[in-house]
Amino acid sequence: MKTSKALMYTTVYLTVTALLMTVATGCWSRKEIESLAFVTAVGVDRSPSGKIQMTASFAKSGALGTGERQTSQEKPFWVETVEGNTMFESFRNLSYLSPKRPYLPHNDIYLFGEELLRETGLKPFIDFINRQPQPRLTARMIVTRGATARDFLQAEFEGMTMPSEALRAIINNLVNAWGTIPDLTIREFMCRMESEGIEPIAMCAELIPLEPDIQLEGEVTREKVKATATLGGTAVFKGNYLVGWLDNFETRGLNWILGKTNNTVIEFPHPGAEDKIASVEILRATGKFKVEVEDDNVRALIEVEVVGNIGCVQESVDFLKEPGLWTKFENGVKNTIEDEIAGAVATLQQLGADAVGFGQDIFRRKPKEWARLRDRWDEIFPTIEADISVEVHLRGMGVILKSIESR
Amino acid sequence: MRQMEAGRISLFQTMCMLLVIRLTATTIAFPFMVQHESPSDAWIGAAISVVTALIVFELMVRLSLNFPNMTVVQYSQTVLGKFLGSIVALLLILFWILDTAVAARAMGNALVNAFMPETPALVFIIMSVFLSANAARNGIEIIGRWSELVSVGIPLTTIMLVLPFRAMDFQNLLPILPYGFGIHLKRSVVALAIFLRLSVLGMMIPYVHNRKEILRYTRYAILISGFLLVAQAIVLVAIFGPQATNSAVPTLQLVRQITIGEFFERLELIPVAIWVLITVVNMAVFVWASALGIAQLFNLNRFQPLVYPIGALATLLSILLFKNYLEQVLYFKYLQSVFVPLLVLGVYALLYAGFALRKLGFNRPTGSVTPMGLEAEADENK
Known part of the structure; x- marks a missing residue:
């Protein structure tokens, strides 16, 4: 009698534990790395129809060469543009175009078009970055002067194949060797936005269109570099709106x-x-x-x-x-x-x-x-x-x- | 009468348990900072709450030490009589069960908010409450040892508070007292309400090995956890400025700011591990205390059979308590800071009043009570 009772307890105990273990493996909200598309830069503009136009630059992991020899001449990133009413919807809309699920935590750069910030202000966009668990507040915020963020994300840089990496490297250069760019993250931007008696600032970037008939030497099978970009200067905000620039x-x-x-x-x-x-x-x-x-x-x-x-x-x-x-x-x-x-x-x-x-x-x-x-x-x-x-x-x-x- | 709980815990284990219980709220939701009216000098309120907690627990522990072999449930009946004492004890027990549920829900919600939005919080809650109930079933000794292991979370939390040093701007801590002192007094109650979770100490004291020192170790526990509370209030403001009052998962936000040399980053796993571990220990203590309390209240032979039902009750409560995250935040901010101090302090005020009356000679108690000073505890030196 006693043994059978003990046996029953053991059975129940083991069953419950085993059942709980299946849940504990974390398969519920899992995200496999193969099914994710890592977003490396996000650009936000106003679309011609007045909605948000979001441009995301994804890392193309297969084309990211390692070591001295590049494995392929393919561009290591691709760019998608979608529209939406809110940032969240726009970001989700990327799924219409991307076979892999867009994944934001590795994004380092948020680009905003000048026109958008002057007219709509920043509030509708920054809430997404602040509220959602995916975006990181250590990312940088750049305002594209005289260009849309979309054009900007098409820019390429010689020497570094990933535009987001190149932008970050240029920012580091300027911070360490010139001091001509405000060195602040989105967190600091929001801190300024909410603090008494201080206005937010952001980095400023400009697009440099290159001559279409530029001569590229060597074996270049990929598309020619159409535009590149330069950073430097400050975008000055007043409250919610972009009001001007510091050179x-x-x-x-x-x-x-x-x-x-x-x-x-x-x-x-x-x-x-x-x-x-x-x-x-x-x-x-x-x-x-x-x-x-x-x-x-x-x-x-x-x-x-x-x-x-x-x-x-x-x-x-x-x-x-x-x-x-x-x-x-x-x-x-x-x-x-x-x-x-x-x-x-x-x-x-x-x-x-x-x-x-x-x-x-x-x-x-x-x-x-x-x-x-x-x-x-x-x-x-x-x-x-x-x-x-x-x-x-x-x-x-x-x-x-x-x-x-x-x- | 044979002892229901035969375990013995050391002073250090007691301290670890207290620390872990206090830290769950600090590291997960940090209700103290939510919508703070004056974030720049919020640490003042935290410091006030530490001082208040020190005073409150000084009194609580001294009272308990007058009845060295009794839990608060037992001596409440000797002090206040059968009827009133039972009601008072039941109130405390219900508070512990409720707090188990609250702790479970807070952890579940934090995980869901920050990492796994599709997973129902119930999944995490069931798993962790089951674990806690198992620990509670095995008695205080197991929980004590476990808490020693888990208290590794305390140095880890400290490190997490230091590592984002590059993002800190201590200028954010100015101005001091721009909106006056009253705000901080009011705010300190929110933190004190969480300190009062340590009232579970009343159940643990009879099982502490070297009981004379318990007062000292309680002070250590309050001071260490209070230090972390103040430090976190300072670090959060130094990093996030006015945004510090605005985070649902502050420790996580904080850890996300850690970038050292562009590669030492993305350490979110550490706070999440701490959350789960300390919440489980926290709930284990509460489940154990309430099961033992009920058993003692109703003169049962064993408390073990009550452990799973209490766990189940806590699980259900945790889901039923709050419809959404907003309700949880409002509970932490308004409800808890009113009813917990009222309840716990009220109960202890009653106990103290009863004890004082008895000591003065009104209605000498029957039975084994020897209300005397601290030096009275003579036995139990093993």
């Missing part, structure tokens, strides 16, 4: 203030010779700002400190003979940086978009003042005076002591 140097001005410029090159008029230019490589930079409020008078104190080396000069200089030139070089750099910062602030004031975060600084340090100024910030921001102080330390001059002289 490369204004962007760098903004990055000086935010302390986000690292290595970059600065050119300025040669202090020792007329009509000649000298350039300096900046190695490190720190930047900070403080906002002072006195009734309705708002002043911004911007402090930047940079360290650099002499990069190259168009007219020879001999610092050993004229040590005074060193200070003049430092002043040249100083003036250029000051001009860039002033330019950035002036353009932002013209656009009426506080992308630096002067308002945010007031909110953070003097929340009571901010409560008073908040509603009138749009009027106050353009009147802010910026006190810019730049400190330049030139350290080295390369591996020579003086330039070559011609006899």
Whole structure:
């Protein structure tokens, strides 16, 4: 009697466990890697009929060569364009064209057409990226200036076959060697969007159409490269809408203030010779700002400190003979940086978009003042005076002591 | 009378269990941060709740230590009398069963929201509750050892909070107190409501091996889990700014921000493993406590047969409690922060009042109660 009862318990126990194990293998919502199409870039435009036009660039895994020798000359990506009313519908609509299920988690780049953001604003699109579990907030957001995102995704880059990888590489180059692009992810964009007293910014990209009869040397069986793209500059938003642009140097001005410029090159008029230019490589930079409020008078104190080396000069200089030139070089750099910062602030004031975060600084340090100024910030921001102080330390001059002289 | 639960747990195991119970809410839904009115200095509210919890549990544990060999269900009857005591004990038991259901649903919903939208949450709930009930059936010792293993989730959670350091901007933590202090006092109750889940300690104390030290280890558990709570409130705001109040699965969002050297990323598996493991241990403790509590309340011989029915009840409840995710969030934000403190603190206030009255000499209790100070516990040194 007792054994049979124990046997029954064991049987029941084993059955239940076995049943549960079948569920535990996770076959329910499984997604096999062969059945997925990895989206590497998403572009969003407005279609001629007023709907959303979504363009996705998929990785073609078979054509992605590894190692030195490319296995095939096939394009390693393909591009599909669909329409829809919402981002979600559009993304699902990709299934009409793609035999594999579009899979978003590996997407690094969201491109938005200029026209769309100026007229519709960003809200209807960013919700999808924020709400759905698939998209990643570490992705970058790029606004295509003067072109649609669709055209942009057709662009190709020499040297890197995947456009999304190439775009990311260019972004990295610019961040590390120029500082002429705002380095921020979608998460930071949304953070700016929701924060008090700061406006969002995004990267800017432009399309370069190539000559149709471009000569491509060598064995090229794939389609010719029709267009390529360049990045640099800032798309400035006001709230939900795109309002304008900062060019490369204004962007760098903004990055000086935010302390986000690292290595970059600065050119300025040669202090020792007329009509000649000298350039300096900046190695490190720190930047900070403080906002002072006195009734309705708002002043911004911007402090930047940079360290650099002499990069190259168009007219020879001999610092050993004229040590005074060193200070003049430092002043040249100083003036250029000051001009860039002033330019950035002036353009932002013209656009009426506080992308630096002067308002945010007031909110953070003097929340009571901010409560008073908040509603009138749009009027106050353009009147802010910026006190810019730049400190330049030139350290080295390369591996020579003086330039070559011609006899 | 033979002992229903013969297991003994160490102090460290007790601490691990408490930590795990407190951490389920922090790592899964983090209701503390939901729709916070003043995210930048939210950690203040968290810190307040830690202090309050320290005080509350200081009192709770001291009360329990007056009856070193009794669970809260047993001594509530000696303190408040048969009738009122039973009602009070039943309330606590029902709260534990409800919280099992809530924990199960929170985990199931998090998995469904973040990873497997097509899978019904019920699948995850049944699996994990079954597992918990099995553990509970084997007694507190098993759960204790298990919690030691699972508490690996605590250092892991800490690491997860540190790794996204590149995305953090501590300027987001300013301003401090822009909207005043009242908000934080109100908010601290939300976190305190979750701290009060640790009231299950009242069931565990008689089975702790070296009971004198339990007060110290309870404090450790509250401080460690409180530290993680505050740290998470800070890290979330540092990374997401105002968006920190807006996430259904904050730890997951946080882990997704980890990118180190462009290859060390996509670590979502770790928080998910932590979620499931700690929820299962959490539920095991609750199922064990409520089964044992019911058995003691109704003078049953064994509590084991109650384990599966309670598990089934919790499973059903977990599905019936919330129609959708919105209801769950609203429960965490409004309902739980009102009724849990009312219930648990009310029950303990009653117990304390009864205990104080008895100590003053009104109506000397019959039976084995020796209401004395902490030093009273003499036996049970094994």
